[in-house]
Amino acid sequence: MFCDHAIDISHVMNRAIHIASLHISCGGKVQFRSRSICKLISSSSSSSQVSSNSASQVGHGPNNLQNKTGPVQIMLHRMTKNKLRPKKMASLESLNFDNLVLRSLPIDSVEEIQPRQVKGACFSKMKLSPVANPDTVAVSSSALRLLDLDEEQWQRAEFAEYFGGNKLLPGSQLAAHCYCGHQFGYFAGQLGDGAAMYLGEVVNKAGKRWEIQLKGSGLTPYSRQADGRKVLRSSIREFLCSEAMHHLGISTTRAGCCITSDTKVIRDVFYSGNPIREKATVILRIAPTFIRFGSFEIFKPLDPMSGRQGPSVGRKDILDKMLDYTIKTFYPKVYEDHPEDTGARNLAFYKEVMRLTAMLVAEWQCVGFCHGVLNTDNMSIAGATIDYGPFGFMDAYNPDHICNTSDDGGRYSYKKQPEICRWNLGKLAEAISMSLPEQEAKAELPLYDECYQRHYMEKMRKKLGLLRVAEDDDKALIESFLDTMDQTKADFTNCFRCLSQLLLPGTPGCDDAKEKILEYLVSQSCTAEELKKACKPQMDPREMQMMMMLMQVNPDLLSQLAGGHQRLLRELQKMEQAEELKDLTDAKKQETDRGKWSAWLDSYNARLTKEVTTDANFEEHNQERSKVMNANNPKFVLRNYIAQNAINAAEKGDYSEVQRVLKMLETPYSDTNDLESLAAKPSEDEGASTSTADEDSGATAGAGPSSASNQQQTSTAVKSCTGLSYDSKPPEWAANLQVT
Template identity: 40%
Template sequence: MWSPDRALVFALVTASHLTPGHVLGQDQLFCQRTDPDCHSHDSRLFTNSVKPQWNKNMTDLTHSLGQFRVSCNKLIESFPIDEIDGNFVRSVRNCIFSKSIPTPLKGPLRLAAVSKDAIEKILNLDVAVTQSEDFLLYASGTKVLPGSVPIAHRYGGHQFGYWAGQLGDGRAHLLGQYLNRKGETWELQLKGSGKTPYSRSGDGRAVIRSSVREFLCSEAMYFLGVPTSRAVSLIVSEEPVLRDPFYNGKLKTERGAVVLRLAKSWFRIGSLEILAESGEIDLLRKLLNFIIKEHFSFIGPDDPEKYLVFYSRVVNETAHLIAQWISVGFAHGVCNTDNFSLLSITIDYGPFGFMESYDPNFVPNTSDDEGRYRIGNQAEVGLFNLEKLLVALSPVLTQQQQKQAKIALKGFVDIYQMRIHQLFKAKLGLLGEEEDDNYLIAFLLKMMEDTGSDFTMTFRQLSEVSANQLRSRDFSDIWAIADLSSHKLFSDWINTYLMRISRQQSDLDRQNRMKSVNPRYVLRNWMAESAIRKAEMNDFSEVEQLLRVLSSPFVTQVAAEEAGYAARPPRWADSLKVSCSS
């Protein structure tokens, strides 16, 4: 039987085109309250920590929120809506959405972070608007955007391998869709904005701890070139929220926070599962037709094979997404079917983690006792989730189409392995295709596993050293490769690698290509934790710094080096734990 743990270590098949990651340096906007240039509000309910540094010549940006409009019409008019109003928890049937009004955060409110890139390039807003009191109200759920009819999405899901029944947006409100100047439609959603009919036993809130992580990682993944939802803003409050972070009965009072996030669509595998499980087949077909029309426009609406083509595309893109996760050492942490996007983007950041020492058994989620979602098992879990998607689609597929869909599903393994091979060849700067490339990749990863070498920095430092440095074996100031060099077979690998890269273009070209795909900075847990501890004390300076650094992860930055973001992780990082509690 195929094992993704093995596939993570041994890339087995040929490579194809590699899509380069984003390498964009963007100024981010923050300031401390002591800064005389900071804009302040007379109202005692609001404070603001953002300093204007935008380009005043950008005349194509909207300068007033009064001109900003979203619309829920397409979503509400396309499907039946829950007949019952109110945010009280209940079993919901025969609909896709329930109308649900956000519950305002208790003030004072503070804008802790904003993504200039998302604000200006997606929403066409001048970042200056985030200094307004209206923005704080809109982005915290206190005030409803013009055109918005807030709704919560009904879905189900398999959680840790078992059907969990109705789940849904238990602390998120979809505000509406925005059509930007590029012709792109984006859905605006608040996370942490209060109870909905799908809150189960939850309070509908998110806390600073989890919100900082989601805000930073959404943007970090985008700039790494990994398909993802985006984060626009992070607003924190003084509202007390009780949490049991590690499910040990020790409650902790934290503070509430809301993230305004964006995606082309928030539909996920669980969106279809709940309809199939409930026998709502006409609604299942209607939702599928909508998703295909809006997001898979290359599929003809009258194509009798449209559901099969849709499924095949999701299989393909999911394999590519998980391979990209692996290539940057990212473990999602909770790969349930309700957290797997039908558009194959990364959504619902919770107890994720970027692997430090290379270990296929790395588990970022301390709640995952069995290691189901360890990094080396993500592809197998993806396969499981796609199997459940096929079950959900079966009522609308003919028997012949179901057989063809199973063939498409079997192709997942080959697609995943091909993409893994392709990505890791690029990480090693290998051009063309040679017979021993699989061996060269597998050899390196096995040495990294044996020595516990740092995943991110081993590849990055291999990008930065010249062939002459590799030949000299002088790694005194290159800590990750120095760790790797302790392996008894290191010299054998280096000799093989040097011989391989000697048959291609200049060594400088190799280094430049490798540096464009091997980040120097990722959102390590200790970095996020350091920013969270300060944020909980109303110091958002490290959130600011991390956002700036992670917006250019492939470029060496003085401030990042001084902060130790590319150094050996501190010893205290070993004791960090992240759970599903947020």
């Protein structure tokens, strides 16, 4: 217990006895039912020595984290409220807090909450920063149940008060985490939780530990020039995507709820000089840990490129504590396998982080997910997707897709994500080099490539239904499928999903099924006008002229500005493509697309013949194949336009679309989503600005050439508030959405 984490037991127990006696004398009742605790109290009652250094180190001295939440109160809270009901669901007031990280890592002794450099500490103390009239937008029941909270609790009026940051949960201790990071390839120095606040760690009735934090909760020492707040649109996006990724089966932080308010903050959405007032909004984030690669970069010495350094340069003692805590808590098998040899332990830990990261990015690639800001401070040490900002699921497949419109150089494009995660692992190796030689760690990086390729191919074979045998040519078949999608600009999600309806060669009706798939794939390819629009140059002619001059006069300077050579090259390629496409018609485009898809289907069909055994039961094999493929190819993902429709409605005070989208995302692989219980009528002015109805989009077919019964089911069960099916090819206006 506490003795393992540098807390003076005698001091704590003496205070516990004193407070308990006062409580009882006032008519209260405290029962210590644990014999071990009774023995500790008994054996400690005569001791009075205080270890002030250790108490201040972990933030448990007289100046504790919150005036009314010291170590004694937390201990009594746990003994009297939590330990007596270990098998029951919790109430908001009886969450089983056990804030291990704050007992394990140093906390800043300065209590002032203002932007500053925080030296020699991993956390800073925080206070609540209330908002006006907190209001619950949506909750994730499955995420809240991780904390043992049920529907009765989230329907209480106090729920929004607690998770909007207005009231302190009993047992909670408030803190903000200090970390650094490489942003867009350059070391940015201290960053930290600029808009997030640690509430504590809840150990649920199953014995699992979950760290909870509020994002958008107000000013912290790491807020820099910002206000520490988040707004409704960005909060809804993170809330929905956190849950979407979990239900896709991809490791991620969770989101328990989204709470908005009447507090207003000023935001310039597109940095265009047109600020607006938006509602301050808070989300509850849940994860085993929010420690990230950047947490270990606080020890980084002066960076010659950026001229910045970490706030705790040279503090190997803190680095060793961080490694010990992280490995013991989140990689216990590694800790058990190397109880004495810290060098071997640290290397094994690094390799595990590498393995989990490789598997994570492989999962991203297989569902067309782009993170958008893969800085080292946005990389979880536990191999989870973390920090949802300008993310995006691809609509039309494009390996160079950039979901973050402020990423001018395309550093974090879809195809570069595996490479960038590897680069970030190299930076992690540098960050822990005082405890694990950098070259020794980096020598293991080829394992990342092997793990990524292995997991990616395993997943892709399932997505294409290649289940019986693994052929050397499978990689070429997968790449040719992606290449055909790229050439036709076809919808990534829907094209993968429809392949499960292709019957194995030799099955009665397989030729008809193949023809239907062909027509569907052509329908999911972009139109001539959509292609022309996608290839239209975005750069202002004057900016183009300036960059061309820089390329001739000072190419080194060009590489440092606004995306440099890569951005200029992309624009020049678009100009060439636009010229080639100016006379393209829809009829010609469809003819070309049909030829490309027909050729690929022929090669795919030839590969499927190897899936047929001599004693094949075609019905069983087709059913098995379809089941596996549909379990790996989602029908629904959080497309940007789906999130935007929910945001538009929520900003008008209607949260029903957020709730409908959440329910749809909870079963992304299902053909039978029933959203009728959350039905919402389209508003009369829907589609006037950023949303559209069926007749405006020209794309109403769901994912796959379904039967008549399934078509009817899609039209009645999986439509959004605008009337557009969630699994449809996106409406044209979706291409205009910008996320920064």
